Amino acid sequence: MSLIVQKYGGSSVADAESIRRVAKRIIDTKRAGNDVVVTVSAMGDTTDELIDLAHEITPIPDPREFDMLVTTGERISMALLAMAIKSMGYDARSYTGSQAGMLTTSNHGDARIVDVTPGRIRTALDEGAIAIVAGFQGVSPDTKDITTLGRGGSDTTAVALAAALGADKCEIYTDVDGVFTADPRIVPKARKIDALSSEETLELAASGAKVLHIRAVEYARRQGVTLVVRSSFTNDPGTIVYHPDRAEEFPVEEATIAGVAHDLSQAKITVVGVPDVPGSAAAIFGLVAEQGANIDMIVQNVQTQNDGVTDISFTLPKAYADAVTRAIEGAHERLGYEQLRLDDQIGKVSLVGAGMRSNIGVSSTLFEALRDAGINIDMISTSEIRISIVTRADLVPDAARAIHAAFGLDGESEAVVYAGTGR
Amino acid sequence: MSLIVQKYGGSSVADAESIRRVAKRIIDTKRAGNDVVVTVSAMGDTTDELIDLAHEITPIPDPREFDMLVTTGERISMALLAMAIKSMGYDARSYTGSQAGMLTTSNHGDARIVDVTPGRIRTALDEGAIAIVAGFQGVSPDTKDITTLGRGGSDTTAVALAAALGADKCEIYTDVDGVFTADPRIVPKARKIDALSSEETLELAASGAKVLHIRAVEYARRQGVTLVVRSSFTNDPGTIVYHPDRAEEFPVEEATIAGVAHDLSQAKITVVGVPDVPGSAAAIFGLVAEQGANIDMIVQNVQTQNDGVTDISFTLPKAYADAVTRAIEGAHERLGYEQLRLDDQIGKVSLVGAGMRSNIGVSSTLFEALRDAGINIDMISTSEIRISIVTRADLVPDAARAIHAAFGLDGESEAVVYAGTGR
Secondary structure (H helix, E strand, O other), X not given: OOEEXXXXXXXXXXXXXXXXXXXXXXXXXXXXXXXXXXXXXXXXXXXXXXXXHHHHHOOOOOHHHHHHHHOHHHHHHHHHHHHHHHHOOOOEEEEOOOOOOEEEOOOOOOOOEEEEOOHHHHHHHHOOOEEEEEOOEEEOOOOOOEEEOOOOHHHHHHHHHHHHHOOOEEEEEEOOOOOEOOOOOOOOOOOEOOEEEHHHHHHHHHOOOOOOOHHHHHHHHHHOOOEEEEEOOOOOOOEEEEOXXXXXXOOOOOOOOOEEEEEOOEEEEEEEEEEXXXXXXXXXXXXXXXXXXXXXXXXXXXXXXOOOEEEEEEEEEHHHHHHHHHHHHHOHHHHOOOEEEEEOOEEEEEEEOHHHHOOOOHHHHHHHHHHHOOOOOOEEEEEOOEEEEEEEHHHXXXXXXXXXXXXXXXXXXXXXXXXXXXX | OOEEEEEEOHHHHOOHHHHHHHHHHHHHHHHOOOEEEEEEOOOOOHHHHHHHHHHHHOOOOOHHHHHHHHOHHHHHHHHHHHHHHHHOOOOEEEEOOOOOOEEEOOOOOOOOEEEEOOHHXXXXXXXXXXXXXXXXXXXOOOOOOEEEOOOOHHHHHHHHHHHHHOOOEEEEEEOOOOOEOOOOOOOOOOOEOXXXXXXXXXXXXXXXXXXXXXXXXXXXXXXXXXXXEEEOOOOOOXXXXXXXXXXXXXXXXXXXXXXXXXXXXXXXXXXXXXXXXXXXXHHHHHHHHHOOOOOOOEEEOOOOOOOOEEEEEEEEEHHHHXXXXXXXXXXXXXXXOOEEEEEOOEEEEEEEOHHHHOOOOHHHHHHHHHHHOOOOOOEEEEEOOEEEEEEEHXXXXXXXXXXXXXXXXXXXXXXXXOOOOOO
């Protein structure tokens, strides 16, 4: 008998009707002969509403109490979901993160999972019941306090349970059919991908694609859990995310390229005329780190003239651009640069594919496609299975479409676009 | 150092502003040199909203999941209250019923407290923190499931904690100044009572007065906990409810009469011409019990003629009147009565006072007052410290006022009436 873990996000359980629809889907999975464990997020905007309530009390809520408060959202949805399943004739029981054995560090708001001991879940399954577990939360064995898991916590809960229970697969339900070869909203001919490796998924997610949290994919990769991303609104089988070592198990054609991601959330800062001596880069990036900004791409111009200076460009989230700019300006004399430029109208487009390792000519195909589309390239960065280019933000759709077509990713018809961010 | 337990109901924590006001009051109690433990209900109408949500899913929610759902209300308010206190500079920690050691039976929705082991609360107090506990809930040590305590559960949580911690007193905060000598809305000259015994409070509550739940008062009486009923909106010291054995500790004048309660929730059924043989009453009340109705007063007419029949009247909650009437009619032939009458326009007025035991003349003063007010008495029932009369519902205000005045309970001025039911 196979064991399936399913995760349903807030938009899938936004109201009573959605909850009943999800309950039917869970029952269908059970009736097909599987053991089923479900993790669920809070209904709709409940978490945001609870956070607002906390901020009506105080601008800086105590972390322990904040976690106690926001975890009620998942408790509400899990109890309602279990109620719905029971009313349809199947046994179901809900469990808090603590009851499910989700043990974490004690950093409230950003706890890490240290162990999963799902004894009560296992017992429920042995008794033929469906187990519903509150996502996004756990308990710290040190303090015995309830904790929340931070960004990507709900997906990670599902993957962690799947790993601990030895599940055959972990299905992440969302409001789109799966992982697409590009964002259908800017590349209408994007197609749903049948299967891709977790390392490709990680690169896509890191490059701006919004389907799975990096954290959850990373956990799945480390623990060998097979993920499936699918829609809770249709019967499409979704996208399988497999461990690279298990690529042969999945009967898909060897695809060179998995997909095209884009990212419009970054800005570029260029420090012009930096003294070309050891320590210059360290001084600049030390300042950036002090501001708490994560840097994405760095390009230091290759020196062509022996004039003792160079230019350094880097990209970072737009939200940090002003603070970092001011910090660098504040250290102008110490850093000794000539000029500082901020460009917040950039966009990044990335091509991702495991096949890049063994295929020659990917770069030339990419650059030819961009040339033919009249798109100028501002910055380039690469990894083993990814090539990213930075161009003007308003050219990102054209660039993405050109690359998508050049690599044979276009579908026959336009993809159906659902409301939602594809999260 | 004294230890005080405080309970705040839903209307006292209805919104962020109220929560902050309650937080200040708790801090004032702490600053006065006390250890403070607080139990809190869900904000405003939250519990009703959660129940409605459950009924959107199914008309008959699974009991285990229902308890998991509704207990989130108290978790939300306790976390917000702890947050508010911390933001004002004092240490506070919230605890679920389970974390506070509230152990119960496993009947979901109506669990009884079997033990209270508040180890973590004691530790928090020793570390100088204020402990906030979710009311109305506990955990069953058998099933490890979360349970709710049914009617009066929030007040009972507070009393149970006070007993287990050996608190000096348990303050129940509500939206009126305390227990009154009568409902100020029908007896404007009602006064706040400074102190009365728990047995008098029990009789008043059982007779219709809406201040404390019988269950909580009974628990306090058995465990020797001193209760104080007071307003969360004013500084009035409230009403002390003491154990009868400790009456001398409370410097109040020996009052013969505590107060006057009224009850408009009942109906009267009269079975006329019942065969006056053994078993007649049993047959009738067996039917009533089958309908699940609780009977309040019973009067069987004293036989004056030797005609072999008698009349039996009884009162019960209006909500059961129709079903019981139909049940009796359905058994007309078997019961062999002549006529069945239903009167849903009755009202009951009760006079309660420990001094009744030793004071002669209470009955005559009562009946003279009603006679002078032109009020006809329909039924009479008595206990050691209570006399109740049934009359027409529309005469209840006049009756209550007449009795109140006749026993010297009237205050100098009219009582201030707050919004709320005085619960």
